[in-house]
Amino acid sequence: MKILALNSSPRKDRGGTATILNMFLEGTKDAGADIDLVYVHDLEIKPCLGCFACWIKTPGVCVQQDDMKELLVKRRNADALILATPVYVDGMTSTLKAVLDRSIPLVQPFFEIRDDHCRHPQLHQREPVKVALVSVSGFTELDNFDPLEAHIQAFCKNLAGEYAGAVLRPLGAQLPMFKQMGISVDDIYDAIKQAGKEFVEKGKIRPQTQQTISREIVPRSEYVKRINASFQQAIDSNR
Numbered sequence: 001m002k003i004l005a006l007n008s009s010p011r012k013d014r015g016g017t018a019t020i021l022n023m024f025l026e027g028t029k030d031a032g033a034d035i036d037l038v039y040v041h042d043l044e045i046k047p048c049l050g051c052f053a054c055w056i057k058t059p060g061v062c063v064q065q066d067d068m069k070e071l072l073v074k075r076r077n078a079d080a081l082i083l084a085t086p087v088y089v090d091g092m093t094s095t096l097k098a099v100l101d102r103s104i105p106l107v108q109p110f111f112e113i114r115d116d117h118c119r120h121p122q123l124h125q126r127e128p129v130k131v132a133l134v135s136v137s138g139f140t141e142l143d144n145f146d147p148l149e150a151h152i153q154a155f156c157k158n159l160a161g162e163y164a165g166a167v168l169r170p171l172g173a174q175l176p177m178f179k180q181m182g183i184s185v186d187d188i189y190d191a192i193k194q195a196g197k198e199f200v201e202k203g204k205i206r207p208q209t210q211q212t213i214s215r216e217i218v219p220r221s222e223y224v225k226r227i228n229a230s231f232q233q234a235i236d237s238n239r
């Protein structure tokens, strides 16, 4: 399986998104996948102009000259796509959204009805690409991912993807800290790697694996006290 993994966190390999994504990718690698990891923040990807030139004047080719050209080639050659993003105001990062918007050169302008819904036919007919979502949030509740996951599922139906499931980790950036504090998170690390294996071998991440990944680590009220104290300390030390 050829995987294109997009890490859209501006904190790149220092962020919580990278902690979780890299562990997931380890699992895919163990299962034999060939991985191309791209940090979207390093690329120049301008917002879509909405001109439809990629549909009418130069089918499949955007008028804008930036890094999306090469990314679309990578996307076309990949069997699987991993979209990694921190939750930003209940959704994905603006850089990842720009990538998704700029994917419309992959379809034709014509309408067809598929599964009782208007869709665009693909420009180059091919098997649907498998798509997994990897995300971390700052808040503790799992429902913080609901709008993001619904969006990615809809994107799959819209632009010829097959949704394989998600690795959703509340407080993902804090996992190494919990480990340092002696709070056991090893089962979560193992489940994230296992999810990578399942993605490659079965094309789906099992709901049970997803539940272990997202499980509560410390009670919410305890975490709220802890995080507030650490923010207060950070503010005080900057005075």
Ligand SMILES: Cc1cc2nc3c(=O)[nH]c(=O)nc-3n(C[C@H](O)[C@H](O)[C@H](O)COP(=O)(O)O)c2cc1C
Pocket: 009, 010, 011, 012, 014, 015, 016, 017, 018, 086, 087, 088, 089, 090, 091, 136, 137, 138, 139, 140, 144, 171, 172, 173
């Ligand atoms: C602009 C911005 C918006 C955010 N919005 C949310 C949010 O709506 N819900 C949430 O749970 N966390 C939110 N967060 C917290 C991030 O999801 C969290 O800090 C995450 O660990 C960042 O990932 P990273 O370390 O890869 O950058 C937001 C962070 C930023 C910078």
